[in-house]
Amino acid sequence: MKKHDPGYYPKLGEAPTSDRGLELWRCSILNCKAVASSSPGLPLRLPWDCEQRDHSTAKRLHHLTDESKRRNRLAVVKQRNSLPRVAEAATLGWKSQPHCGLSPKRNRYLVSPLAQSRVSQPIASIVLLLALGLTLSTAAQNQNRQPLPPEKRLRYQIHLTLNFENRTYNGVERVRWINRGDHPTSTLFFHLYPNIRFPGYTPPTEKTPSGDLISDEPLLEIMEVRAASNGAPIPFALDDQETTLRINLRDAVAPSAVVEFEIKFKGTVPEIDPEETGLLAHVVQQVSAAIRSTREVRRARDTNFRCRGVMMLGAAYPLLAARSGDDWFRRIESSIGDALMTDASDYEVTIDAPRIIAVYAPVPVQTVQQKEGANTSTFMAENLRDFAIVAGRDLRSEEKQVGEVIIRSIFRPDHEATARRVLKIAEDAMRVYLARFGPLPMKSISIVDAPLVSTMGSAEFAGLSAIASAFYIDFDSSTMRNMPEPIREQRASVEDSLEWTVAHVVAHQWWGAAVGNDPGREPVLDEALANWSALLYYRESHGEQQAASALEEQLRGVYKLYRTFGGDDMEAGRAAREYRNSFQYAAIVASKGALMFEALRKLLGDEKFFAALRDYYHANSLEVADMDDLRGAFIAEAAVEQRRTVNRTFDRWLSSKRGDEDIGPPDPKLAADLGLPARATAKPDRNVFTAFAKVGKFFWQQMTKIR
Numbered sequence: 144m145k146k147h148d149p150g151y152y153p154k155l156g157e158a159p160t161s162d163r164g165l166e167l168w169r170c171s172i173l174n175c176k177a178v179a180s181s182s183p184g185l186p187l188r189l190p191w192d193c194e195q196r197d198h199s200t201a202k203r204l205h206h207l208t209d210e211s212k213r214r215n216r217l218a219v220v221k222q223r224n225s226l227p228r229v230a231e232a233a234t235l236g237w238k239s240q241p242h243c244g245l246s247p248k249r250n251r252y253l254v255s256p257l258a259q260s261r262v263s264q265p266i267a268s269i270v271l272l273l274a275l276g277l278t279l280s281t282a283a284q285n286q287n288r289q290p291l292p293p294e295k296r297l298r299y300q301i302h303l304t305l306n307f308e309n310r311t312y313n314g315v316e317r318v319r320w321i322n323r324g325d326h327p328t329s330t331l332f333f334h335l336y337p338n339i340r341f342p343g344y345t346p347p348t349e350k351t352p353s354g355d356l357i358s359d360e361p362l363l364e365i366m367e368v369r370a371a372s373n374g375a376p377i378p379f380a381l382d383d384q385e386t387t388l389r390i391n392l393r394d395a396v397a398p399s400a401v402v403e404f405e406i407k408f409k410g411t412v413p414e415i416d417p418e419e420t421g422l423l424a425h426v427v428q429q430v431s432a433a434i435r436s437t438r439e440v441r442r443a444r445d446t447n448f449r450c451r452g453v454m455m456l457g458a459a460y461p462l463l464a465a466r467s468g469d470d471w472f473r474r475i476e477s478s479i480g481d482a483l484m485t486d487a488s489d490y491e492v493t494i495d496a497p498r499i500i501a502v503y504a505p506v507p508v509q510t511v512q513q514k515e516g517a518n519t520s521t522f523m524a525e526n527l528r529d530f531a532i533v534a535g536r537d538l539r540s541e542e543k544q545v546g547e548v549i550i551r552s553i554f555r556p557d558h559e560a561t562a563r564r565v566l567k568i569a570e571d572a573m574r575v576y577l578a579r580f581g582p583l584p585m586k587s588i589s590i591v592d593a594p595l596v597s598t599m600g601s602a603e604f605a606g607l608s609a610i611a612s613a614f615y616i617d618f619d620s621s622t623m624r625n626m627p628e629p630i631r632e633q634r635a636s637v638e639d640s641l642e643w644t645v646a647h648v649v650a651h652q653w654w655g656a657a658v659g660n661d662p663g664r665e666p667v668l669d670e671a672l673a674n675w676s677a678l679l680y681y682r683e684s685h686g687e688q689q690a691a692s693a694l695e696e697q698l699r700g701v702y703k704l705y706r707t708f709g710g711d712d713m714e715a716g717r718a719a720r721e722y723r724n725s726f727q728y729a730a731i732v733a734s735k736g737a738l739m740f741e742a743l744r745k746l747l748g749d750e751k752f753f754a755a756l757r758d759y760y761h762a763n764s765l766e767v768a769d770m771d772d773l774r775g776a777f778i779a780e781a782a783v784e785q786r787r788t789v790n791r792t793f794d795r796w797l798s799s800k801r802g803d804e805d806i807g808p809p810d811p812k813l814a815a816d817l818g819l820p821a822r823a824t825a826k827p828d829r830n831v832f833t834a835f836a837k838v839g840k841f842f843w844q845q846m847t848k849i850r
């Protein structure tokens with residue numbers, strides 16, 4: 144590799160301060176083969192050296208040509224009235240991590256008096272596992288931010304008719320698409336998320352009385368595509384096992400030109416067995432992931448279903464794939480993490496549904512029109528990466544206003560007490576994040592009590608997060624008051640876990656929704672940062688002491704428990720597909736990854752740390768960020784003599800296995816109490832499961848009564 148000529152682009156500490164300067168700087172990057180640091184402390188690396196050659200190089204170049212991102216950077220520059228440190232640091236060309244996941248729970252066991260009796264120890268550990276499940280999430284990506292005027296934004300006008308009884312819907316969407324690339328194109332790609340099937344999936348053979356096959360997965364069918372101008376049919380095809388809709392326009396769309404067309408579609412969602420969504424199911428799933436290393440993969444039915452009188456449509460319509468320059472990000476990989484990467488768009492959504500069905504979306508309803516037996520609800524939203532819909536007979540909501548943002552808690556009536564608590568936590572978390580990170584591009588966020596299946600504790604979308612109903616436990620209810628003492632004494636653990644999870648999902652509106660990222664390739668960008676943000680909420684809402692115990696229980700404890708169960712340390716920067724299940728994902732991506740941010744905070748101090756985080760947020764809001772953007776923000780904010788250490792901190796947590804040194808080794812006492820093998824690295828065998836099942840049996844029996 145060759146060193147750069149400092150004359151061609153800004154040195155560290157310098158940066159273009161005008162549009163013209165940025166343009167020259169961009170050209171210099173594009174023309175130079177080597178992009179290097181002028182700081183002697185930093186390794187000279189090229190994006191070209193990255194093992195993920197095609198992706199990150201192409202992405203980097205496109206990033207630099209992306210108009211709105213450039214504007215955001217410029218805005219940050221102007222705002223800080225100093226230098227565009229983010230933009231400048233991005234020129235360093237460090238290697239992004241070639242590899243590249245969920246939720247933590249409390250480990251009362253490791254720190255509390257619970258660990259006193261033979262019975263309560265295993266119970267506490269199971270509760271910890273349960274808490275892990277809470278943090279699993281699906282982040283559907285969100286949005287884009289205001290630098291783009293409305294006429295330059297993508298726009299969906301969707302009319303949806305819900306047949307709640309039959310679990311079906313019909314829809315028409317009018318899409319306004321603008322070519323933000325550098326070349327004309329006539330081919331557009333949409334994700335058909337409901338059609339995704341995990342590898343090896345075989346459909347069930349069960350039939351209805353009328354002879355129709357009963358599907359356990361959702362389905363989205365495309366009926367026709369027409370030009371909006373004259374109604375002429377537009378040819379289309381289904382690719383990638385019908386998970387991608389490819390539209391072939393008759394005429395190419397020039398750069399910056401706009402095209403509008405209509406897609407007619409229909410869909411069905413499966414009925415999920417309520418048993419799959421109960422607390423017992425969640426506990427068993429977590430225990431199984433821990434002990435047997437069960438492989439878990441997200442399914443389309445996890446977020447597109449009907450269950451317990453609630454219908455969730457997580458991504459039920461054709462959704463434009465994200466685009467960077469002229470490249471489409473059309474590929475979706477099944478994993479334990481989130482899959483979709485999309486661009487922020489504006490939405491006008493009209494939903495016809497029976498009058499007895501309450502319909503909720505990421506934004507409060509704008510108007511409701513009543514017709515015979517049906518209501519037509521209209522929603523208007525800007526800058527969302529997706530548009531999730533939740534409908535149900537008994538759903539209700541309460542809301543609060545924090546600054547310009549409305550926070551809603553949406554729930555079933557029997558969960559009212561917990562839902563109010565959720566609303567209060569969300570409100571407090573929102574205040575902390577608004578002050579520390581900056582304002583959100585969306586005007587409302589909603590947290591929904593939804594019957595999620597046991598592999599998911601939560602699911603995140605733009606402006607809307609769902610938390611599994613299984614965790615809406617009211618310990619003051621008569622049901623819980625009649626539970627045996629060993630169950631009731633878990634109250635603090637369960638309630639703390641819910642609090643952590645609420646803080647985590649609220650943070651996803653900054654990390655995942657506002658700042659987008661590829662959750663399959665670099666899940667640490669949203670998952671770890673949202674998890675670290677929950678720790679920030681604890682620190683600023685409850686003080687240092689409670690934050691210290693949350694740090695121990697929700698982050699360090701999760702990693703140590705995972706290691707105690709025999710899980711191997713891994714690099715936190717790997718792709719989501721490389722993690723086996725929610726337990727591993729929670730321990731490595733969500734917990735170990737979050738601890739990297741804590742290490743960076745200690746290294747830089749609060750002032751520089753938060754300045755870096757704010758720069759990263761402002762520069763990438765409504766864009767799709769990658770690890771280089773994050774790393775660049777921190778390196779740019781650090782003093783010159785610290786930059787090497789900052790870079791090494793990223794490497795240490797993301798691409799090396801130093802977890803036992805940095806966090807803690809497996810806990811031999813816990814292993815012994817659970818009957819796990821003495822050598823923590825030994826693979827769990829059947830005897831282990833038998834031993835664990837024995838100690839946990841009492842707990843499980845009791846749990847069956849809680850559902």
Ligand SMILES: [Zn+2]
Binds near residue numbers: 647669
């Ligand atoms: Zn998450």
